[in-house]
Amino acid sequence: MSKTYTKREFLKMMGLGLAFLPFMSCFNHSSSNTEQEADGGQQKKDQRAEDNSGDELKVSDEDILLLTRDDQRYADFNMAFNKRIKHLPKYIAVCRTEKGVQYAIQKAKAEKLKVAVKSGGHSFEGFSSNDGGMVINVSLMKKISWLENDEVLMGPGCLLQEVQAGLFPRKRLLPSGSCGTVGIAGLTLGGGYGFFSRKYGLTCDSLLELTMVGADGRVYTTKDDKELLWACKGGGNGNFGVVTSFRFKTYDMPPTFDSYVLKFRNMNVERFESSLSTWFDVSEKIPEEAFAAYVLNGKTLTILITTYKSIPGFDQLIAPLTVLADSTSPTLNADLPKAMKRYYGRKGPLYFKNASAGLYRGKADILQVKEALFGLVAGNPGIVFQVNTLGGKIADGTFEGTSCYPHRQLAYLGELQAYWELESKEAGLVKAFEDIQTLFRNGGIEAHYRNYPDINFKDWEKAYYGDNYGRLQEVKRKYDKDDLFHYPQSIRV
Ligand SMILES: Cc1cc2nc3c(=O)[nH]c(=O)nc-3n(C[C@H](O)[C@H](O)[C@H](O)COP(=O)(O)OP(=O)(O)OC[C@H]3O[C@@H](n4cnc5c(N)ncnc54)[C@H](O)[C@@H]3O)c2cc1C
Known part of the structure; x- marks a missing residue:
């Protein structure tokens, strides 16, 4: 049933009440079930298919559960974290072994079906599923x-x-x-x-x-x-x-974890500028053990700063921010495994649209659009604009050559988020979301994080992979020359 949230519930949903927004809601997909449960106590039955060489691959329920839409387990395995995404594959192949995966691939090829692959089901745009094709679900392979x-x-x-x-x-x-x-x-x-x-x-x-x-x-x-x-x-x-x-x-594993949650209420554009500018100044100086996030949710700003090492003078380092904040709540020397649970987030699924808002060189990339950006976030409850620190070891030259991730020199990651419960809110929020994207695009922000995709990124090949796209296509041609593994932004042959 649709419901309207109170402000308190909304903040809680956004993770600002109990935990923290960027690491918000998640849900216990049925993949957390034990294999026993997922099996539904069915008798083992053999399934057969032919591989390319004509050899017959024999599998049992210990390798694969091949679910069709009439199977009562289908709906559970079809669920995605993002409720906005709705797909109906022909088959969901719940694989427990490599042999099961091989069988699912054979089956897809025999029926000329495209294949999507699913593990945790958190793709923002539902790239781990499809309509009418084969989804290979490996969520039970947890060893x-x-x-x-x-x-x-x-x-x-x-x-x-x-x-x-x-x-x-x-x-x-x-x-x-x-x-x-x-x-x-x-x-x-x-x-x-x-x-x-x-x-x-x-x-x-x-x-x-x-x-x-x-x-x-x-x-x-x-x-x-x-x-x-x-x-x-x-x-x-x-x-x-x-x-x-x-x-x-x-x-x-570091034994302890420190966090500082800074709150700023009744933000206006001047405070947005001063807080963001100071956040960048402080972020540039924090050591590699520290992380910082800037989260503007309507007219409320939350800044999270964390570290897991005792750093002499850390309070002084972040003082330019704490003096600006309405309140600062430190949690120091928390047991690290317990502290991590605070960020696990809420169980879903949820209605939302999230996407990269760009990778930035520094504050100028954002401040160039500060007025329009602040107006759109503050004027559309449900929209959240967030910046996270990258940099440090991520920018290490040795990783440049060993990975295709191309944006190592861009030390800040922007994330745009929109959440709603009433479907009637979707169109307005998505419009504001897209207006913000246009602001950044017109401001020359072109690099995006592949794990924060948007179906509407026009130049997504360059945005996600920079100059590495051509080289990735060569790998695609080697392992998937007929484009079996396909979704709207998969690497093209
Ligand atoms: C609430 C939330 C919090 C997040 N927090 C963070 C964060 O803190 N840091 C961060 O970096 N990202 C974060 N993300 C983004 C996250 O990294 C991506 O959504 C990621 O792709 C999800 O992986 P998944 O296995 O859960 O999703 P899925 O939807 O199962 O898969 C995502 C993509 O990976 C492919 N894939 C999955 N499994 C396989 C496989 N076995 N073989 C080949 N391809 C496969 C799928 O085909 C799909 O394209 C977050 C996302 C959400 C929704």
Whole structure:
């Protein structure tokens, strides 16, 4: 049922009441179910298909559940985090093994169906599903195993909260995002940033190797092809094949986490300018262990600053911001695993439209449109404009060559968000959203983060991949020459 939120409920929904907005709501997809539950207690049954060589691949329910629309489990596996996105694939192949994935690929080819790949289901634009095609859902492939040197092997179905639950008891850390139900697969393949990225790089920078089933049904490992590894560090989302495992390096888990939440109420354009300008000045000086976000939600501004290392003089460093704020709430020396749970976000699904608002060089990129931008955010409740710090180790030259993520020198990521519950609100909010996008586009902001896509980005190839698009097309031709893996912004053959 539709409902109108009170201001308090709205803020809570936005994560500002209890947690924090950028790492907002997520939901427990049925992929969190155990395999036993997902199986529905069905008897094992064999399914057969032919691969390219004519060999028959024999699979059972232990490899794959091939769901059609009349199956009662279909709706659960068809759910996406974004309620606005509605797709109806012909088949949802819930795969538990590589053999299951191979079978699903054979089946799709035999029926001439396009294939989308789904893990955590958080794609802003529903790129992990399709209409009338095959969706290969690997959300049940959640195994985590430890290797030598504290390296970890992970199934693509692991959600970020499961990654943390697997790593923290061993006092290890994988730098990733904060929302608990985002999938490690989509996050890593598109880059992946969060609290720890300025120290260790993007999540994909910790990726050592992956295994993938290509369009020909063969299993590939990046041990044999460094170019595939390069392509999957920022450009691997549903483009070349189905990733079935990731090998990551891990880092010592810091024991504690500090956060400062600064509130500014009744903002106007002058305060917007001074707070944003100061936020940039402070952000430029914070050490790599720290992260900062600037979140304008209507006329309320929230700034989050975090760190996980005792930094002498940190209070003085952020003082130019705290003196401007109406209030500052520090939480110091919190137990890190517990602190992370605060950012897992709300369970969904939700109606929303989110997209990159651009990667910026500095404050001038935003201040050039300050009046119109502030007017559109403040005048349209439900619209949120956010800037996050990147930079630090992300900008490290060594990662330039080992990954296709092209925007390492742009140290700030903008995110535009719109949330609604009543469908009648959608058109007005989306209009304001698009007006803000036009402001930035006219201001020359062209670089965007692949994991914050928008179906309306015109020059998306350049926006997401910079000068690397042509090289990515070569990888596409090698692993998927007939464009089996296809969605509106997949890499073209
Ligand atoms: C609430 C929320 C919070 C977020 N927070 C952050 C954050 O803190 N940091 C950040 O960097 N990003 C964040 N994101 C963006 C997130 O990284 C992307 O949405 C990511 O692509 C989601 O991955 P997924 O596996 O959950 O989604 P899915 O919808 O399953 O997949 C996303 C894309 O990856 C492809 N893909 C998924 N699995 C595979 C696979 N096994 N093999 C090949 N391709 C695959 C899909 O085809 C699709 O194109 C957030 C998104 C949301 C909705």
